[in-house]
Structure formats: structure tokens, C-alpha cells
Amino acid sequence: MRPLDIFLMSTQGVRERKFRFALNIVGILIGCAAVTGLVSVTQGLTDSVTQQLDVFGPTNIIVVPGSVMSAGLSTETIGWRELDIIKRTPKVDAATGIVANKFCTFTVKGRTFYTDVYGVTEEYAEINKNTVIAEGRNFVRSDSAVVAVGANLAKPRDLDEPIISLGDRIKIKAQVNGVEKEMTLRVTAILQAQGSSFGFNLDDSISMPLSTAQQLYEVGGEFSFVIARAATIEDVQAAVSSIRGRLGDSVTVVSYARAQAQVGSILGTVQSVLGGIAGISLLVAGVSIVNTMTVSVLERTKEIGTMKAVGAKSGDVLLMFLSEAMVTGVLGGAAGAAFGFLLGGAIGGYIDLPVRASPSLGVFVVSFAVATAVLSGLYPAWRASSLSPVEALRHE
Numbered sequence: 461m462r463p464l465d466i467f468l469m470s471t472q473g474v475r476e477r478k479f480r481f482a483l484n485i486v487g488i489l490i491g492c493a494a495v496t497g498l499v500s501v502t503q504g505l506t507d508s509v510t511q512q513l514d515v516f517g518p519t520n521i522i523v524v525p526g527s528v529m530s531a532g533l534s535t536e537t538i539g540w541r542e543l544d545i546i547k548r549t550p551k552v553d554a555a556t557g558i559v560a561n562k563f564c565t566f567t568v569k570g571r572t573f574y575t576d577v578y579g580v581t582e583e584y585a586e587i588n589k590n591t592v593i594a595e596g597r598n599f600v601r602s603d604s605a606v607v608a609v610g611a612n613l614a615k616p617r618d619l620d621e622p623i624i625s626l627g628d629r630i631k632i633k634a635q636v637n638g639v640e641k642e643m644t645l646r647v648t649a650i651l652q653a654q655g656s657s658f659g660f661n662l663d664d665s666i667s668m669p670l671s672t673a674q675q676l677y678e679v680g681g682e683f684s685f686v687i688a689r690a691a692t693i694e695d696v697q698a699a700v701s702s703i704r705g706r707l708g709d710s711v712t713v714v715s716y717a718r719a720q721a722q723v724g725s726i727l728g729t730v731q732s733v734l735g736g737i738a739g740i741s742l743l744v745a746g747v748s749i750v751n752t753m754t755v756s757v758l759e760r761t762k763e764i765g766t767m768k769a770v771g772a773k774s775g776d777v778l779l780m781f782l783s784e785a786m787v788t789g790v791l792g793g794a795a796g797a798a799f800g801f802l803l804g805g806a807i808g809g810y811i812d813l814p815v816r817a818s819p820s821l822g823v824f825v826v827s828f829a830v831a832t833a834v835l836s837g838l839y840p841a842w843r844a845s846s847l848s849p850v851e852a853l854r855h856e
Contacts, residue, residue: 491744519691521688521689523711563635579667607647801822
């Protein structure tokens with residue numbers, strides 16, 4: 461038989477059993493949609509984290525008091541002594557203390573913002589080159605009651621025009637040791653949007669001079685963490701080792717390479733788990749295909765006997781049933797991949813995460829679906845091809 465004839469007969473068999481075929485398609489679709497949606501979200505998360513690491517900078521080093529696991533809202537601090545040791549560490553080009561994990565509210569043109577507050581020095585912009593001032597100037601040593609405003613605060617995303625301009629004054633309110641304190645600050649800088657890195661997000665925050673933040677929040681000469689810079693990328697590891705040697709276990713030192721390795725390990729585990737869950741869906745779909753095609757062979761026993769009696773070879777019958785399985789895989793895989801990309805986009809939009817819908821992922825999912833369908837249909841197809849024409853024609 462010609463390959464075209466085999467394909468036409470397989471599609472005819474599919475049309476005659478629309479309901480069962482549809483159930484197989486749905487099974488494959490669910491599995492493929494799960495794979496595509498979950499993996500595309502995970503790839504988007506990987507891209508987002510990589511972007512944050514790029515914002516962090518390959519030569520920068522963060523020194524966090526205590527364990528890195530408690531770094532988010534830790535009450536531990538680093539003092540002037542530790543900062544001075546870090547500054548004098550070989551291979552460290554510059555270092556500055558940061559006051560973080562502080563909050564305030566302020567109202568501008570009827571909109572009230574609850575936002576993070578960072579206390580930084582003029583050195584911070586020099587160390588972190590990704591912090592770019594869109595309008596205004598950097599802090600100078602003599603500044604006190606001034607503020608740099610993040611891009612998303614100066615111009616909220618849902619507005620066409622900015623609501624905060626250079627020279628404006630904003631009155632912030634902060635709870636400090638159970639007492640509400642107020643301070644009026646003059647806007648001297650509006651930052652360019654840069655994204656976040658390690659939870660350090662200036663786009664939705666305000667920054668004030670370090671001394672002003674220490675006075676307002678009554679933290680004295682203590683810092684939430686220290687950001688340092690190695691002279692070159694080659695010096696980073698030596699600087700990290702020197703800081704650890706000098707400060708011991710009282711701090712956690714995080715470099716670009718270490719963060720990248722840890723994040724890559726975590727995301728790899730997450731992707732494997734999600735891929736495994738989605739793979740189970742495809743396995744269930746494969747079992748469904750085996751069952752459906754086995755029943756189809758039993759129903760079409762006489763038809764198979766007639767085909768073989770008029771000259772069809774066992775290989776022709778085998779290819780016919782495998783073609784039906786392949787059609788199921790192609791249609792189910794393509795529909796599942798498309799639906800999975802839509803699902804991933806919806807999830808990404810809901811959690812505000814960019815999703816990477818790569819064509820290579822779609823091709824892989826469809827290929828995997830076809831392979832699953834063909835392997836699932838292999839036994840029923842072999843069983844059909846091995847039927848004796850005489851026994852098949854006598855089948856009741």
C-alpha cells in the first residue's frame with residue numbers, strides 16, 4: 461500500500477471514532493499545556509532573576525549581617541567598625557553602608573504611597589553603576605532633608621504624566637519605636653527605572669542621605685548591609701575570601717557568582733519538579749491512548765482481516781494504527797502547546813512576571829507528545845498487524 465493510502469485510511473478511522481479521538485486529544489492537550497505553561501513561567505522567572513543579577517553587577521559584593529536566610533527583614537546590623545574593615549580589605553575598591561528595611565507613607569495629589577526607604581551615601585551611585593539618575597543630581601555630603609524618588613513613584617504606571625517633579629516637597633510619615641514621626645524632604649533626583657536586585661528595589665522606593673535615615677529611624681551608626689565593589693571581576697573571589705576571613709561567621713558575603721549558582725540550583729530544582737508533574741499528565745494520557753487503541757483494534761478485527769485478505773501486509777496495518785496515534789499526538793501536542801503559552805502568559809500577567817514563550821519549547825512539547833502517542837499506540841498497532849487474516853475474519 462502507498463503511504464498516502466495508509467494515511468487516508470488512518471484519518472478515516474479517526475473520523476469514524478470522533479468521541480474517543482477527542483478524549484485522547486484532551487488527554488494529550490492537558491499534559492502538553494501543563495508542560496508548556498509551567499516551563500515557560502519557570503523560564504520567565506529565570507530570565508527575571510538573571511536580569512536582577514545583572515542589575516546587581518558582576519563586581520559588586522553584598523555583606524549581610526548574620527545568616528543570609530534572615531537577610532530579608534533581619535534586625536541584625538553592621539556597624540562602622542565592620543564597614544571600616546571591609547573598606548580596608550585587599551581587592552575591595554569601594555564600600556558603603558546602606559540603611560534598609562524601613563518604611564514610610566506620603567501623599568501626593570490625592571494618592572497615598574506606602575513605600576520602602578533606603579539611606580544611602582553619595583558613594584552608592586558610584587559603586588552600583590546601574591543606578592542612573594534620570595533627572596536631578598546625586599547626593600552630596602552636605603545634603604540632609606532631600607530625597608531621590610523611584611521611577612514608579614514619580615510617574616505611576618497607570619498615569620500618563622508624572623506626579624512628582626524636581627524641587628517638589630513631600631512630607632513623609634514613619635512609625636519609629638511606636639511613635640509617628642514626620643519629615644519634609646525636597647526632591648533632588650528622580651531615578652531611571654532599573655528593576656530590582658536581591659530585594660533592593662529603587663523603582664518603587666525613595667532614597668535619602670544615610671545620615672538623614674539614621675536620624676529619622678534612630679538607628680545610630682548601624683547599617684542593614686554593606687555593598688562593596690571589587691576592582692575587577694578577577695578580584696571578586698579574593699575580596700570575598702578576605703572579607704570572610706576578617707569578619708568570620710558574623711556576616712554572609714554574597715557575590716554575583718555565588719548568587720547565580722544558588723539561584724540556578726533552586727530554579728533547576730523547581731523546573732524539574734514542575735516538569736515531572738506535567739510529565740505525569742502525559743503518562744496518564746498515554747495510558748488512555750493504549751486503552752482506546754486496544755479497544756479500536758478489537759472493534760476493527762474483521763476490517764483488519766479483510767485488508768490482509770485483499771493483500772495488505774502486516775507492516776501496512778502497523779503503520780495505519782501508528783498513523784492514528786501520530787495524528788493524535790500532533791493535534792493534541794500543538795493545541796496543548798498553544799494553550800500552554802496562553803496559560804503561562806495569563807499566570808505571568810497575574811503575578812507580574814515576564815514569560816518566555818520560546819518556539820523551541822513548543823517544538824519540544826509537540827515532539828514529546830507525538831513520541832508519547834506513538835509509543836502508546838505501538839502495542840495495539842503490533843497486535844493488529846500480527847492478526848491472522850483467517851482468525852480475524854472469523855472473529856465475532
